[in-house]
Amino acid sequence: MTEPAYQRILLKLSGEALMGDGDFGIDSAILERLASEVRQLTAAGVQVGIVVGGGNIFRGAGLVRSGIDRVTGDHMGMLATVMNSLAMHDFLRRGGVNSRVYSAFRIDGVCDHFQRDAVVEFMEQGGVAMLAAGTGNPFFTTDSAASLRAIEIGADLMIKATKVDGIYTDDPVTNPDARLYETLDYDRVLSENLGVMDLSAILLCRDHGLPLRVMNIYEQGALQRLINGEPVGTLVQRESKA
Numbered sequence: 381m382t383e384p385a386y387q388r389i390l391l392k393l394s395g396e397a398l399m400g401d402g403d404f405g406i407d408s409a410i411l412e413r414l415a416s417e418v419r420q421l422t423a424a425g426v427q428v429g430i431v432v433g434g435g436n437i438f439r440g441a442g443l444v445r446s447g448i449d450r451v452t453g454d455h456m457g458m459l460a461t462v463m464n465s466l467a468m469h470d471f472l473r474r475g476g477v478n479s480r481v482y483s484a485f486r487i488d489g490v491c492d493h494f495q496r497d498a499v500v501e502f503m504e505q506g507g508v509a510m511l512a513a514g515t516g517n518p519f520f521t522t523d524s525a526a527s528l529r530a531i532e533i534g535a536d537l538m539i540k541a542t543k544v545d546g547i548y549t550d551d552p553v554t555n556p557d558a559r560l561y562e563t564l565d566y567d568r569v570l571s572e573n574l575g576v577m578d579l580s581a582i583l584l585c586r587d588h589g590l591p592l593r594v595m596n597i598y599e600q601g602a603l604q605r606l607i608n609g610e611p612v613g614t615l616v617q618r619e620s621k622a
Contacts, residue, residue: 385609388427388503390511390530390538391418392523395435395464397541397597405436406467415471417603418508422477426607427503429533431511431526432468434460454518461522462487465512472508479508484516484525496532503533523577527584538590539606540577541597546614547576562611565619576616591617 393414400407421428437460443453465481472479481491482499491512492498499509514525523540530538547569550558566586569576576582576594585592595602595613606612 382608384421384424384426384607386426386536386607388429388533388535389421389607390429390431390526390533390535391603392526392538392540393430393432393468393597394522394542395433395437395460397543398432398464398467399436406464408471411468411471412475413600414468414597415475415477417601418472419475419477420604421607422506422508424607427506429499429503429509429511429529429535430465430468431522431529432461432464433522434458434464436460437463451518454514458484458513458516461514462491462512465510466491469510477508478506479510481510481512484511484513487513500533509533521578521581523581524584527577527581527590530590531584531588535590538585538592539603540592540594541603542594543596543598545596545599546594547574547616561614564614564616566616567619569616585616586618589618591615 398406398410400410418428434457438456443456444450462481462483469479469481480502482494483491484494486493494511499511503509511529514520514522515528526538544552545560547561547564548558549561552558566582569582584590593606593613593615595606597603602612
């Protein structure tokens with residue numbers, strides 16, 4: 381790798397990204413590849429925090445539709461993110477990467493409790509911090525949790541890893557004429573309701589000046605190119621004022 385363009389990043393992975401071509405659970409080949417790419421980043425001196433969703437196991441909103449209380453459903457969804465984080469942690473560890481899982485609520489004997497200073501210190505020592513259990517509160521998505529954690533740890537960039545190449549003018553699956561945005565400002569994302577992340581997550585990023593990259597995590601080598609400074613996916617940032 382060339383000299384990285386970013387010193388500290390927060391990588392947001394959806395739970396669905398871990399499924400591969402499956403309908404449920406975790407594809408070990410996906411985890412192995414992601415762990416390998418993260419290892420390359422840490423070898424280049426990039427400090428990495430990771431937030432993983434839980435939609436491949438439980439999604440709180442879906443559980444609510446089945447009749448489960450919203451708070452209970454969201455707690456189950458948060459536990460799903462812990463399971464995914466533990467899986468990613470195991471693949472990182474087997475790949476020679478020092479990693480640790482930090483949960484927003486205490487699960488003693490399973491993982492560490494999230495404390496901002498401890499997480500930053502661990503990352504500064506070259507460790508990959510898996511930030512699990514969302515914000516620890518119901519009614520907040522893992523996108524909001526990722527934005528919050530990125531701001532707390534002082535990330536230079538938040539990366540939202542998806543199944544598409546970035547943000548389009550329309551759904552590229554149903555509209556072949558949809559165009560990829562190379563750059564956007566947060567106010568436009570909000571005014572056009574582009575659905576990049578939920579409102580709370582977008583506002584957090586905008587108000588704290590945190591740049592966001594939306595990219596395709598399935599594209600081999602794309603993460604490394606992004607960290608090298610190449611314009612991968614769509615960059616969303618706060619519009620500069622004259």
